[in-house]
Amino acid sequence: MTATKIYGHRGCMGTYPENTLLGFQKAIEQGVDGIELDVQLTKDGEVIVIHDEILDRTTDGNGYIKDFTLQEIKEFSAGVNYEHFPGYDEASWGAERVPTLKEVLELLEPYDTELNIELKTYLINYEGIEEKVLSIVEQFGNGRKIIFSSFHLPTLLRIKKLNKYAEIAWLLDQRISHPQDYIQSLDLEALHISKQVALSDAFYLKDFFEKIRVWTVNDKDEIKQLLDLNVNAIITDFPERALFYRSERKS
Numbered sequence: 001m002t003a004t005k006i007y008g009h010r011g012c013m014g015t016y017p018e019n020t021l022l023g024f025q026k027a028i029e030q031g032v033d034g035i036e037l038d039v040q041l042t043k044d045g046e047v048i049v050i051h052d053e054i055l056d057r058t059t060d061g062n063g064y065i066k067d068f069t070l071q072e073i074k075e076f077s078a079g080v081n082y083e084h085f086p087g088y089d090e091a092s093w094g095a096e097r098v099p100t101l102k103e104v105l106e107l108l109e110p111y112d113t114e115l116n117i118e119l120k121t122y123l124i125n126y127e128g129i130e131e132k133v134l135s136i137v138e139q140f141g142n143g144r145k146i147i148f149s150s151f152h153l154p155t156l157l158r159i160k161k162l163n164k165y166a167e168i169a170w171l172l173d174q175r176i177s178h179p180q181d182y183i184q185s186l187d188l189e190a191l192h193i194s195k196q197v198a199l200s201d202a203f204y205l206k207d208f209f210e211k212i213r214v215w216t217v218n219d220k221d222e223i224k225q226l227l228d229l230n231v232n233a234i235i236t237d238f239p240e241r242a243l244f245y246r247s248e249r250k251s
């Protein structure tokens with residue numbers, strides 16, 4: 001039986017600024033099996049790694065990503081707002097910039113870390129983002145396992161149409177009655193479901209756990225429950241914690 005994989009959510013956003021090169025580097029150092037990140041498109045069509053459609057929460061800029069060029073976005077700090085979290089370290093975190101997808105893939109180059117690219121196309125129609133993401137992955141992915149996920153199903157179907165070998169996963173935060181039907185009819189590699197759904201519906205999802213990754217699981221007991229259930233992967237803000245509980249089970 002394959003052990004549940006541990007994916008760092010937005011890097012390891014529980015302890016380092018989310019979706020930054022620093023956070024991804026730290027997650028790799030902690031020993032994650034994979035990294036989850038979010039992508040959006042700038043005004044000049046660059047794929048950047050940032051969770052929100054606006055700059056306000058995670059950077060010291062304001063406004064929609066789609067209204068700024070990459071060069072303009074690079075002026076802002078992607079770490080300075082992280083002061084709300086324990087262990088604030090302005091000196092190093094303030095220097096972090098919003099990375100491009102290409103920069104993250106270059107950082108990952110020496111490692112065999114898996115990558116989950118979440119396309120944030122649910123609220124904004126980023127024309128052509130699917131083609132751009134696939135092209136960047138083709139150039140800089142280095143053959144690593146890459147999973148494309150989205151809440152927006154048409155994005156996943158576009159990805160699959162562009163590349164039939166692409167591994168797609170649908171993000172769901174609501175109950176589903178027939179997981180196998182989604183997986184088979186949409187040719188999904190997996191479903192990425194919220195922990196609330198995974199834990200409440202475990203009794204009938206159990207036959208599909210090898211095709212289910214669960215987000216965002218930070219609580220010790222929930223991590224342990226999902227390890228017991230042997231889901232394919234846990235996506236967590238605190239990968240170090242999840243890796244520790246997984247290692248405890250092996251010894």
Ligand code: G3P
Pocket residue numbers: 009036038051118149171192215216235
């Ligand atoms: O991909 C899992 C998770 O990241 C989905 O929610 O809002 O954190 O991107 P969100």
Ligand code: MG
Pocket residue numbers: 036037038118
């Ligand atoms: Mg995400």
